[in-house]
Amino acid sequence: MSVALLSDFMAGLGHKGFNFLSRTREETKRDIASLCDSLVSGRGEISCFVIAEAIFQRWEMLDAGQRRACLGSLSKRFAPDAEAIQRHIKAIEKYPSPENFYQLHAISEPRAQELIRRLNHARNGTRRLVQMREVLLDALTTDRSLEGLDRDFVHLFTSWFNRGFLQLKPINWDTPASILEKVIRYEAVHAITDWDDLRRRIEPEDRRLFAFFHPQMHDEPLIFVEVALTTAIPGDIAGVLRPDRTIVPRDEATTAVFYSISNCQMGLRGISFGNVLIKQVVEELRRDLPSLRAFVTLSPAPDFARWLTHLRTDSGQSILSASDIALLAKASVNGWERDTDLLKELNPLLRGLAVRYFTQAKNRQNRPFDSVARFHLGNGASLENIHAMADVSPKGLATSYGLMVNYLYKTGEIETNHENYAENGTIAISGRLKTLLKHVTSK
């Protein structure tokens, strides 16, 4: 039903095009900064999309170095107008009227914001701006002077990607291939090796995949979560992904396992969707499958090994006994994860250390040291269980000694957990982990 945007027609016009398009062709010979001036000075909104298009076309022809240079130059050119601000500050000091305060906000707006808003008029403007910020984030690592410009992107993206505008869609074997290939590419936790692997994750009746989309980037997932429907809370990832597992009939599933969440757009870093996504998917699944009782994750503990290293090198004396340290040392030998005798001793130690890690190791803001724990606990989940030897991939062994963790989303308790965490930093943990913790600390 929908008719393409004007900019699409313009793009399609090619050599047959408009007078004012050909005029723009001359403009493309001008440098980007000067085109950006025209765009913002905005003699007439008519040519807005034509100039915006011209800017992107030039930009896309630049190499990496030129792009950084370009961003640096734009960052200066479209910074806040210090003079105007200082003039207005004087005015406020004389007349601190509400009107003047409101005007201050407008006057202090960095000019880059209007630039970005108008660039959005180009064909696929939103997507191209997201790609532009990718370059910006990369440049930021070496050039802190770009921070201001990045703030402007974040400010507008936060407004445009407001949750009120996001659309949750199921991804399955009836989804267009052009979107599925992006799922293959963007999966960041447990890589999807090929189309057959993908198919195993979306086609069986005990598998689900949901993604958020933005109306202006309708074939680009922003973030997605992979879900396994099971009859029990799983303790390791291999069992979840095994190709030859028995498929659970939809009416028999009692547990939804969120085993992978992947952000897709590097250019949207810092615009968070994950927490809303999980909660919407919980609702969607609950509605579709009333038999579900538990919503859990099967998550890595990505900072556990790093914390243990800390512990061993300095302050851990009170926690680690000499024999613990000796035991842990054995877990650096190649192939230790297959030494069943060792594991018999090591696994209880690791679980015991892990329950202390999750409940006692904090960062400077007095939140859990573990980044994934911060995400889920902050979201209102509780820590349900800790599994040794649950992810024996090289990455799993290196970062967490093979540990994986279940976080539980229990509908009656999400809000309370969330608030206790937000106000007092309290961490909700299951009875079994409480017992374990008591046992470990009483030693």
Add this chain to the structure above:
Amino acid sequence: MSVALLSDFMAGLGHKGFNFLSRTREETKRDIASLCDSLVSGRGEISCFVIAEAIFQRWEMLDAGQRRACLGSLSKRFAPDAEAIQRHIKAIEKYPSPENFYQLHAISEPRAQELIRRLNHARNGTRRLVQMREVLLDALTTDRSLEGLDRDFVHLFTSWFNRGFLQLKPINWDTPASILEKVIRYEAVHAITDWDDLRRRIEPEDRRLFAFFHPQMHDEPLIFVEVALTTAIPGDIAGVLRPDRTIVPRDEATTAVFYSISNCQMGLRGISFGNVLIKQVVEELRRDLPSLRAFVTLSPAPDFARWLTHLRTDSGQSILSASDIALLAKASVNGWERDTDLLKELNPLLRGLAVRYFTQAKNRQNRPFDSVARFHLGNGASLENIHAMADVSPKGLATSYGLMVNYLYKTGEIETNHENYAENGTIAISGRLKTLLKHVTSK
């Protein structure tokens, strides 16, 4: 394909719902301002949509007076934070670093903006905010202290309704009735009397209607334009709308007449779509009907009578002769528009005055006195022709002595016209009107 938003589920949960929904029910007993505090203080984004929903539900139960009071209170509560700003101003005076200027923008942001962004998380948030601004605009007419709050709405709506996000859709007899009834209701220029009248405007092959939609308000047109396909530039509206006219086969149409543009959302006043709409529709029609040669409007001259009154009362001596004044006086007698003898004398006078009106009567910004002329000429159209006795409806007679006007959009000239107008205020007029103007002024 798309799954409803979480907020929809929540809304549907009703009494069966969530713990944290019921908790919110208590919150609905708290007053709106305090709920808004919670929303913005934002302990956890989890409950964002629940609180936003609660605020809207309370708001929608208020009567008109209560709503105004509520807006007044929010306006004060969520104004810019004067103290924080002044503290920061001091900091800037000490260290006028770029960083500090960027922070000033953030600090000077009225808190209402974050409030509005979070209200948008509610079910149908965008639509409800647009409706809230309707009330605000109404309240503004008597209470100027709300101007700041209105700026915040405008700031965010401008960002959200960025042209990059709008969708152009054709409206026809296959469109859902729920949208068609809105077209009937919103038509502001030439009223649509009933479903049969509507059908005559959208079903025949020589009629078109296009509207802009926003992805978050998919069944609410924002603005629409009605188009008649003809074989010549029409001189009066009755001929265009006549039910018994001969229908022009689509391949024979040479002219697209834009005879009515209606804004639909009062709450979006000041967020302009009209100029982009016309240009997109021109492109759409050109693509679909290559036989089209001319794109014109058939527009009212809504301020002509008012200008003539001016002229007669004070400064018009140089323009109006005594006999002119006498002749015009006859056009205030009931039924004058049917006095063919009078019209024979009067029509040439009116057209002569009108050509001066359009080219010489200016407002304080040195733009045309006529608001419709400002819109189309500013858009890059030229003034093509002036027709006497072209709209003999009571409104037409009262505001413009029955005059109607064609503005012409000629693809090779739009941009030049637009720029000449923007830079020098130059008004493009047709050869025939130039001749008429020369004749009139040389008298």
Add this chain to the structure above:
Amino acid sequence: MSVALLSDFMAGLGHKGFNFLSRTREETKRDIASLCDSLVSGRGEISCFVIAEAIFQRWEMLDAGQRRACLGSLSKRFAPDAEAIQRHIKAIEKYPSPENFYQLHAISEPRAQELIRRLNHARNGTRRLVQMREVLLDALTTDRSLEGLDRDFVHLFTSWFNRGFLQLKPINWDTPASILEKVIRYEAVHAITDWDDLRRRIEPEDRRLFAFFHPQMHDEPLIFVEVALTTAIPGDIAGVLRPDRTIVPRDEATTAVFYSISNCQMGLRGISFGNVLIKQVVEELRRDLPSLRAFVTLSPAPDFARWLTHLRTDSGQSILSASDIALLAKASVNGWERDTDLLKELNPLLRGLAVRYFTQAKNRQNRPFDSVARFHLGNGASLENIHAMADVSPKGLATSYGLMVNYLYKTGEIETNHENYAENGTIAISGRLKTLLKHVTSK
């Protein structure tokens, strides 16, 4: 997604068209019968749709008389090939092999069947054939020689409109206006007066409308049923349709009332959809609204008055007492339906007669005399209740003395009722009607 059929392109080509289209233009000068010969002789399927299109275009230019003549001529021309059949009969008599019996079926196929199949290749072929049969049915009333041709239509339509191909769709206020206007036009039981009336029947949450569509006639409903959701089995139609009634919230509805079923396509007479429609809608409603307990109709008794007339004129002595006859006579006076004193006496009499009518009055096939009763009882419904003064429209009074009837579809019993009816003609009636019947017959 779907690309238009070739025939659409051809139709759109107009004067720019194809060599082989222009060749066909000459063919349109030939008479229809000869074009039909070409179509069936079918030198090459290439031109099939071109010739079919030409035939329909000629046909559509004929007047009513010419169309009848044309059908008569086709009927003869494309009758079964008697000679070939008789030759084959001889062969069978010699060799009654299975092969020969199979061939007999092919040889005895009236040539009209292949003609109709090929006419279906034209643009909108199916729809145009349905319209052609409308004319045929009309002609049949005076010309029985067309019966064979009509059988051929019925044979193919039965195959094409096989239930396996029908699509059930809900009709509501979001349905395209082009379909809604057909609902207004086709409603045959309780006329829909205008768009507002229609809206009252489809927009409120306690109203539903479902229609069957065929994939090849996607904007033409074949049959539709109107449903009211209520909290009790209603006894009169006015209450169901009252604009100011209280709307029943969807969760509180216990009863679905099928108060109107309308066939839309006269040209599909004899191809029955009604029974399948009701059952699919029952399933659809049950799934959507688990709170529903009863599925009933509110139906007319269209042949009751006619039966009573019979009774009074001849055989009714045993049933009607002299005082009954006198009482009934009063019900022919204008305005009798408002004479409350009369109604006090008359209503019990009418209900008593009606229960006998439904259970005892039979047609020649020993099925109920009442056509609507035959439909619903044959479908597996039971007779639930009889209401006097339930439809006081002129039509209601004239055909049924104002009586209306509830038929009940009770899921556990549909099949049993249906079989008992089919095998023994047994009519399922409610306990209350059994009591009434006993009381009436024991008198």
Add this chain to the structure above:
Amino acid sequence: MSVALLSDFMAGLGHKGFNFLSRTREETKRDIASLCDSLVSGRGEISCFVIAEAIFQRWEMLDAGQRRACLGSLSKRFAPDAEAIQRHIKAIEKYPSPENFYQLHAISEPRAQELIRRLNHARNGTRRLVQMREVLLDALTTDRSLEGLDRDFVHLFTSWFNRGFLQLKPINWDTPASILEKVIRYEAVHAITDWDDLRRRIEPEDRRLFAFFHPQMHDEPLIFVEVALTTAIPGDIAGVLRPDRTIVPRDEATTAVFYSISNCQMGLRGISFGNVLIKQVVEELRRDLPSLRAFVTLSPAPDFARWLTHLRTDSGQSILSASDIALLAKASVNGWERDTDLLKELNPLLRGLAVRYFTQAKNRQNRPFDSVARFHLGNGASLENIHAMADVSPKGLATSYGLMVNYLYKTGEIETNHENYAENGTIAISGRLKTLLKHVTSK
């Protein structure tokens, strides 16, 4: 919009279901033939889909041998009713009235036709019937007594898959993966090796793929054609499929090459779609890409080698010289296709023989011996060119000595070619091939 069919609900009801479903469960214990009796005897259409569903469920549990046995038994049970036919034959001999001839058609209809029509009521009935015929076709190869039953399938499929009901859809990278995997599976000419290979055939702007679908089998392509857009008529398949070829911009394409046509449904063998598909795709491409001038195939010559073998063994003396025969003999040595010296001599010989083959070698019906040639020439194409060493795959070498052929569809000439071919067997060939033929035959 569309609501699932009743049968879907029934299937979904499971143990919660209907009385009359559970009754049917008992019926599933009865054998298929007896269920088929019930279905056809059809006391009440109510249970039609329930019984049909039960039949299919039983059928799908049978093994291959049981299925053949089942078909054999149905074939006998639902054969034409010989007795009834013979009774009616007697009646006809007495009264050869039109009425009696019409009745003969009905009476001679094999009962299997009604059986198949009613089986179509089951969930996915059409698809399951198509699969059933796959089994039937397989069984037919050893059991000719099933021919009659197969005729019944063909009769109904021809009616149901009438071109008037088929939908042409483009297949591209935005098509659901569930359909794309079928394209990979069904490609019968030039195998698609994996998803990357598929992508190369549908994503670039110079590639197209179109398929026919039936509304009742919306995710099952019936037949598809692969098209390459080029700037010249290609002479070999490797060049067309080369991954590293330069992509032709859509505005520069002058030639559409149909390089592969694949039937997808074995169960629809004998129901031809190919000719209509090509013509619709020609129209679709012409409309989308006005720059196209030529529509050609790049086709195999699948029966050429077989014909040559004939020639060499018996009647070829007049055509093949001794040196020709010696030369051809060399083309049976492994690797001959890479012997460039040999090819220099052999290629002209092969092209010369091929032009005779296409124009002179006939089957018993006096049509070309080559099956692909029969298809395209019968469709109205002309033989444009013959290429040696154009398909050097093992299959290409074995069946056609590596030859490939262009057939040309030229819009002004399709109909004439088709008619000349149909009436006189005339084969249209290009000027260059005429010259070649003259040269070869004059030797």
